[in-house]
Amino acid sequence: MEVITTHRNVDFDALASVFAAKVLFPNAVAMLPQSLNSNVRSFLSLHKDHFPFVTVKDLDLNDIRRLIVVDAGQWSRIEGRESLSERKDLELFVIDHHAPGDIRADPLICRPVGAAVTLILNKVREEGSPPLSPIQATLFISGIYEDTGNLTFPSTTAEDARAVAFLLDQGADLNLVRDHLRSAYNPAQKEILFDMLRDERRISQNGYDVCIGYRRIEGHAPGLSLVMDMYHDMNGADATFGIFVDPGRAQVIVIGRSRPNTLDIGAIMKNFGGGGHPNAGSALLKSWTEQDPVQWITDLVKAGGKSPVQIADLMSFPVTTVTTGTSMKDAALLLREKGCTGLPVEEYGKVVGIISRRDFRKARKAAQMKSPVSAFMSSKVVHIRPDSPIGHAVSLMVNHDIGRLPVIQDGKLIGIITRSDAMRYFYDLMPE
Ligand SMILES: [Mn+2]
DSSP states (O other): EEEOOOOOOOOOHHOOOOOOHHHSSSOEEEEESOOOOOHHHHHHHHHHTTSOOOOGGGGGGGOOOOEEEEEOOGGGGTTTTHHTTOOOOOOOEEOOOSSSSOOOSSEEOOOOOOOOHHHHHHHHHHTTTTOOHHHHHHHHHHHHHHHTTTTTSSSSHHHHHHHHHHHHTTTTOOHHHHHHHHHOOOOHHHHHHHHHHHHHEEEEEEEEEEEEEEEEOOOOOHHHHHHHHHHHHHOOOSHHHHHEEEEETEEEEEEEOOOOSSHHHHHHHHHOOEETTTTEEEESSOOOOOOOHHHHHHHHHHHHHOOOOBHHHBOOOOOOEEEEBBBHHHHHHHHHHHSSEEEEEEEEEEEEEEEEEEHHOOSSSSGGGGGGGTTTOOOOOOOOOOOOOOHHHHHHHHHOOOOOOEETTTTTTEEEEEHHHHHHHHHHHOOO
């Protein structure tokens, strides 16, 4: 028997991948784990006839000759792995878009695209399979939209967009997609969210603002990842962790979210046998000994947080400065000569102001150009430390509407970082 399966807590990409794989392997049986995300569960209750499936309980796993695993590469995520992972005679085929896991398969298709179903649809197109039904196309496009945040997550590739175009050609219905992906937000989730907001802890780690929510749960608590999405949106931190402790089952679920270019959540979760993407991930821990959650996350971030690019790596130095007594005219000449848009103003070796192009507009009269820069400079100096992450520089510039930040260490000016330095970093325009 040929069986297609996927990871526990089936989401739309996993479900779409299973049924797209069924286009490639029409004789295979779709076997879904018993834990389904709530929106997938409601989708299936309506579409059972179009997408028939079995569970582990319906099959004798020894009858499986060939196992096709989609959207997962790790045995720990597969239901029935106890009897499947040790089988020597089992033919394995994996199609996945996560970092390679421990399922040794041949063939193995594993590339970092936004959604696993994209990889399968590539094969479907290559093989020139018969046209998809609009119902299939709608399910498959839901998988791509969910895993790529409607093609906005940084993990999205041109391949994902091409797969979307292909599915729209096949009649995918975007009105239905919105409906499928709308998550049920029930009173239990609301209660968890409110408790977490009331009792949140914040730490600063590796230069990042990290928010930690901690809550006890009892038994199965569906929709925690939705709770975490909302919690992360609301608390505005660089990274957010939710620690959900279930004393009855002696297990802990850790879910993380982060803003782009901050902490790599997937890498952190991997240290704990979990996984995910740079901006979202989770892990299930089977042992928990009442540690202080804040300390625990601090250690976890320290151990798994990729050392971020720091201001010191991007700043320019040495910095051209003027003193408070420099005339506006001389400062203007210096600006033009250096081709920059602003200069720090120093007095006795300390930065006391910034004079920028904007300030020169205020001093249009010729007489005013003879005044010292101290008359026109802005003396509110927002500065940054060299070991801060680049994300902090960007939020300071945006919040204060400024284009440059002096980099100050031990009271001394050691560099300057500008908006264009930050842009260069974000758009990968680093000079070779
Ligand atoms: Mn996926």
